[in-house]
Amino acid sequence: MTFKIVVCAKQVPDTNEIKIDPVKKTLIREGVPSILNHDDANALEEALKIKDKWPDTHITVVSMGPPQAKDLLIECLAMGADEAVLASDRALGGSDTWATSNALAAAIDKLGGYDLIFAGRQAIDGDTAQVGPQMAEKLGIPQVTYVKEFEIDDDKKSITVKRALEDGYELIKIKTPCMLTAIKELNTPRYMSIGGIYEAVSAEIPVWGAAELGVDPDKEVGLDASPTNVYRSFTPVPKGQGVMIEGDSERDIADKLIVSLKSKHVI
Amino acid sequence: MDFQLTKEQEFVRKMVREFAVNEVEPIAADVDKEHRFPEENVKKMGELGLLGIPFPKEWGGAGGDNLSYAITVEELSRMCASTGVICSAHTSLCAWPIYAYGTEEQKKQYLPDLLTGKKLxxxxxxxxxxxxxxxxxxxxxxxxxxxxxxxxxxxxxxxxxxxxxxxxxxxxxxxxxxxxxxxxxxxxxxxxxxxxxxxxxxxxxxxxxxxxxxxxxxxxxxxxxxxxxxGFKVAMSTLDGGRIGIASQALGIAQGAFDVTLDYMKARRQFGRRLSDMDPLRFEMADLKTRIDASRLLIYRAASLKDAHLPYGPESAMAKYFAGETAMHVTTKCVQFHGGYGYTKDYPVERMMRDAKITEIYEGTSEAQKLVIAASVFGK
Structure with missing residues (x-):
């Protein structure tokens, strides 16, 4: 039986090139290239590795975003995904994580059946790490976040994962269908292939709006339905540069540290 | 006249650039220093379809066009001209004549392995x-x-x-x-x-x-x-296409040297100012930028003509002549703008200047290109 995987991916501004408007204090999006969110690329790569091992695997990538997010889905197809769907509608604009997970859960429901949902841990623009877990709750399936190692049983009914903690990991066995979020330690994403690019650009990518998703713009998705709002954004004042203290011995380093702290009247 | 790349071509550039930055650039200096053929990257290029771009999928190719192929050689050569020419010679000079002149049996025997990089x-x-x-x-x-x-x-x-x-x-x-x-x-x-x-x-x-x-x-x-x-006809028509590849290699070298020099100028301070704030140097860079872009347009035109199955011999000769001379000019200037540092192997412009010279020589010297161009002007 075909093993069905849904990968959730987000188009984000390349944070290496990010600039903040000094007056408005918001991100300058103009001229900043958009990229596939890093953790999502790890999620897709893990799905592709399953497909490499079991060719009878079907990978659908789901994204929510403006129409130009189609480019991100082309990239995912060119990497080897089988199918892609974009949730895009003015009514979805301004959604917070709760509203976004409503829309994505509805999209995944509409796809009809899945064994595994893979998402990235978090997006580099919002850094909330909330959408994946919220989605799993709404779909009523178990979840494991921060997956850094992954092994699927031969019967594909259960998966053993290592969940990264700050000082180690948890070893967890989970039954499918389930939702996992990937971190960069999981793998190294592959490149698009040239042949894949030529197929992906001409592939049909359905765009689903609020009506197709069956979500209510007044209560479930969009700015007005979002229970949280951005109150204010600002650029933190940069702290001074850190200093590395070097010395021949621990005592020598400690001495230098004390001299330095005293000279700054800290102690 | 349409100067926009297609979506496919833009994605090819994005993909090859990522590959070149992550895989090609990190070993470029060592490959040069040790005179080492970058086998590991050639293998990866085969798997990713970079060694069969302008050929139909039925033969194992990527189903792309000649402009995508030119972009690929350009992007590879921005980081490493050796890697660029490996792709160019393989694609233009071996796979292409077999594809263009081979019998069904010859194509069946050789193309699938060549276009997927299993064979070089x-x-x-x-x-x-x-x-x-x-x-x-x-x-x-x-x-x-x-x-x-x-x-x-x-x-x-x-x-x-x-x-x-x-x-x-x-x-x-x-x-x-x-x-x-x-x-x-x-x-x-x-x-x-x-x-x-x-x-x-x-x-x-x-x-x-x-x-x-x-x-x-x-x-x-x-x-x-x-x-x-x-055979002579096979060779000459093969070289017409090969010139697009070598012109693209020259373009990549020039662009690569320009890019690292731009970064250098923004960081290097003399007389209390950044080099990038000095008008004489800004004017020089404006000149180089213009020449590089002119090469690019000549190359992309030749590749587009080939894609449209129109005659492109003199156009590819002009592209190769101009791009080769431009690569030599730009890299020489870029070494100059780096001063003493540019003459050391600590900076890539030294390698780029040595690499550039060959683009005025092989697959027809600049003089041979002028023979081709002159023949189209005066008749043979």
Whole structure:
């Protein structure tokens, strides 16, 4: 039986090139290239590795975003995904994580059946790490976040994962269908292939709006339905540069540290 | 006239740039220093479809076009000109003539492996006494009934030491001069075929440039490519396309040198100012930028003409002539703008300047390009 995987991916501004408007204090999006969110690329790569091992695997990538997010889905197809769907509608604009997970859960429901949902841990623009877990709750399936190692049983009914903690990991066995979020330690994403690019650009990518998703713009998705709002954004004042203290011995380093702290009247 | 790249071409650039930045650039200086053929990257390029771009999928190609191929060589060469020419010689000079002139059987036998990079290709035309005067071939091919017998030697063969399949020119009838030249598909391991000396070059040190030696080399009867006596035509039309590849390599070298110099100018301070704030240097960079872009437009036009199945010989000669001269000019200037640092191997512009020189020489010198261009101006 075909093993069905849904990968959730987000188009984000390349944070290496990010600039903040000094007056408005918001991100300058103009001229900043958009990229596939890093953790999502790890999620897709893990799905592709399953497909490499079991060719009878079907990978659908789901994204929510403006129409130009189609480019991100082309990239995912060119990497080897089988199918892609974009949730895009003015009514979805301004959604917070709760509203976004409503829309994505509805999209995944509409796809009809899945064994595994893979998402990235978090997006580099919002850094909330909330959408994946919220989605799993709404779909009523178990979840494991921060997956850094992954092994699927031969019967594909259960998966053993290592969940990264700050000082180690948890070893967890989970039954499918389930939702996992990937971190960069999981793998190294592959490149698009040239042949894949030529197929992906001409592939049909359905765009689903609020009506197709069956979500209510007044209560479930969009700015007005979002229970949280951005109150204010600002650029933190940069702290001074850190200093590395070097010395021949621990005592020598400690001495230098004390001299330095005293000279700054800290102690 | 449409100056916009297609979505496919934009994605090809994005993909190859990522590959070049992550895989090619980190080893470029070592490949140059150690004169090492970057086998690991060539293998990856094959798997990703970079060695079969402008060929249909039915033969194992990526189903792309010649402009995507030009962009690919450009992006690879921005980081490493050796890697760029490996792709160019393989694609333009070996896979292409087999695709364009091969029989169904020849295509079936060679293209799937070549276009997926399982095998690497090379092209043998140049001889010790037949450089720009390619008609003066001395390698002979005799008809021995059930096989061809090749005797002679080729020099300066790109990919020579690592190739599995070679398209080789040889005289089948000396009395007919250029009409007596025929093309053959020769495989590594054919009896009587060996690789001679490996050249120790000024630049593109990661590319393998060797002699090919034929001593009573037996080539199967069916391995003649196109008709008996059609070899010169095969070679000349192959080189028309090859020039797009080498022009793209030159463009990549120039762009790569320009990019690192721009970064250097923004960081380097003299007389209390950044180099990038000094008008004379800004004007120089404006000049280089213009020349680089002019090369790009000439190359993309030639590739687009080829994609449209229109004549593109003089256009590819102009692109190759201008891009080669531009690469040499730009890299020389970029070394100058780096000052003493630019003359050291700590900065990549030194390698780029050495790499650039070959683009004025191989696959037709600048002078040979002018012969082609002049013939289109005055008639032959």
């Amino acid at each position: 290709g090379a092209f043998g035309l140049t001889e010790p006494n037949a450089g720009t005067d390619a008609g003066g071939q001395q390698t002979k091919a005799e008809d021995k009934g059930d096989h061809w017998l090749l005797n002679g030697a080729k020099v300066f063969i790109t990919n020579g030491g690592y190739a599995d399949v070679f398209v080789v020119m040889a005289m089948t009838d000396k009395s007919k001069r250029t009409r007596g030249i025929s093309a053959f598909i020769v495989e590594k391991g054919f009896e009587g075929f060996s690789i001679g000396k490996t050249e120790d070059k000024m630049g593109i040190c990661g590319s393998s440039t060797t002699e090919l030696v034929f001593q009573n080399c037996k080539v199967p009867k069916e391995n003649i490519l196109s008709d008996i006596g059609a």
